[in-house]
Amino acid sequence: MKGLIVLDHIEKITTDELQAKLEAGEKLELVDVREDEEVAAGMIPGAKHIRMGTIPDTLDYFDKDKEYIFICRSGNRSGHVCQYLQEQGYKVRNMVGGMLDWKGETEA
Template identity: 50%
Template sequence: MKQITAKEVESLLNQGKTLNFIDVREVEEVAEGKIPGAVNIPLSLLEYRMNELDKEKEYIIVCRSGGRSSRAVQFLESYGYNVINMSGGMLDWEGPVE
């Protein structure tokens, strides 16, 4: 499983890179703040909504601490998606939130 730290993600964004984020936390958790532009697909709905994702794109999967996102990465990888787990999750995120 590919991993990236919150600091590495923040650095890429500061360099002007365009990144695709999927936040697998529950709606009420995301309401407290998410990485700008992140799409919220709760882990419990991922199986039903993965058709919204493009297999040609790379996605960074985010949750609160990295546990749910790692499960989401394993699940999506098994279906051929190009995904990376953001280790440490939003607990480690120091960048902007919306």
């Protein structure tokens, strides 16, 4: 299609793959982009909470040499964040299925 910009492929990680990495002690950069009331119900331990709407204003938090795994309720919003940040040159991965599929522990 004329004028259509095709984005690079967004890397994905499943909830099971992420849980296995965390249980193996891997140090990962997790970012939960849900709203405040959603994270109040629990987040993956170690995740940083940065609401989706504030991502453009918090780019100084991110390091282009690190990979970040983005999390939301179902994987849709985090996918949009991944697309945006990948366009800015960041290494990103989307947790598909989101917190709806997460079976691991959570913390308030």
